Amino acid sequence: DAKTTQPTSMDCAEGRAANLPCNHSTISGNEYVYWYRQIHSQGPQYIIHGLKNNETNEMASLIITEDRKSSTLILPHATLRDTAVYYCIVRGGSQGNLIFGKGTKLSVKP
Amino acid sequence: DVKVTQSSRYLVKRTGEKVFLECVQDMDHENMFWYRQDPGLGLRLIYFSYDVKMKEKGDIPEGYSVSREKKERFSLILESASTNQTSMYLCASSFPGGRMDTQYFGPGTRLTVL
Numbered sequence: 001d002a003k004t005t006q007p008t009s010m011d012c013a014e015g016r017a018a019n020l021p022c023n024h025s026t027i028s029g030n031e032y033v034y035w036y037r038q039i040h041s042q043g044p045q046y047i048i049h050g051l052k053n054n055e056t057n058e059m060a061s062l063i064i065t066e067d068r069k070s071s072t073l074i075l076p077h078a079t080l081r082d083t084a085v086y087y088c089i090v091r092g093g094s095q096g097n098l099i100f101g102k103g104t105k106l107s108v109k110p
Numbered sequence: 111d112v113k114v115t116q117s118s119r120y121l122v123k124r125t126g127e128k129v130f131l132e133c134v135q136d137m138d139h140e141n142m143f144w145y146r147q148d149p150g151l152g153l154r155l156i157y158f159s160y161d162v163k164m165k166e167k168g169d170i171p172e173g174y175s176v177s178r179e180k181k182e183r184f185s186l187i188l189e190s191a192s193t194n195q196t197s198m199y200l201c202a203s204s205f206p207g208g209r210m211d212t213q214y215f216g217p218g219t220r221l222t223v224l
Contacts, residue, residue: 043215
């Protein structure tokens with residue numbers, strides 16, 4: 001069963017911040033939140049991950065609520081090249097595969 | 111830069127043929143994975159490997175086998191290709207361990223079986 005819930009699709013104006021939500025109400029204490037994206041006809045690309053603190057890198061910011069039941073990926077200034085399917089994944093510390101759900105299709109419009 | 115390469119971007123094979131999909135990573139990663147991606151089904155894990163000569167079945171291993179003779183190379187084998195194996199095949203690699211277990215994906219091979 002999917003551990004995360006994301007909206008099917010979202011639109012964002014070019015140059016604006018894109019805020020992509022994810023619900024993971026059953027997350028356990030040692031599970032991380034990962035975000036990947038997949039641009040059409042390419043392999044998935046790692047964006048960011050976090051445990052309980054907010055994280056930022058050159059691509060995005062990840063805001064995790066205090067109860068860790070939801071998170072938001074923020075692309076601060078979306079460009080047309082950010083149009084992709086964004087996957088939120090919850091995963092524990094043990095070895096194993098990532099389970100990709102259906103993700104959110106983000107369309108950045110001029 | 112991390113690099114995962116796959117032998118072909120596009121491949122067309124006939125039913126019953128033996129098909130080899132090759133994946134090479136240059137990051138000295140222990141873990142390697144093979145997924146397939148189909149519309150409406152997302153990514154599904156076929157096989158993975160934690161070390162040379164080691165393999166584990168994923169969620170949909172039927173009709174596939176794998177080979178890992180060297181750390182950098184992980185091959186997916188379709189012993190007798192069938193039309194329902196037409197799909198996008200994605201290879202990934204990662205270091206082991208929770209916090210650092212970020213998977214890096216190759217560009218994918220779109221396989222068509224006629």
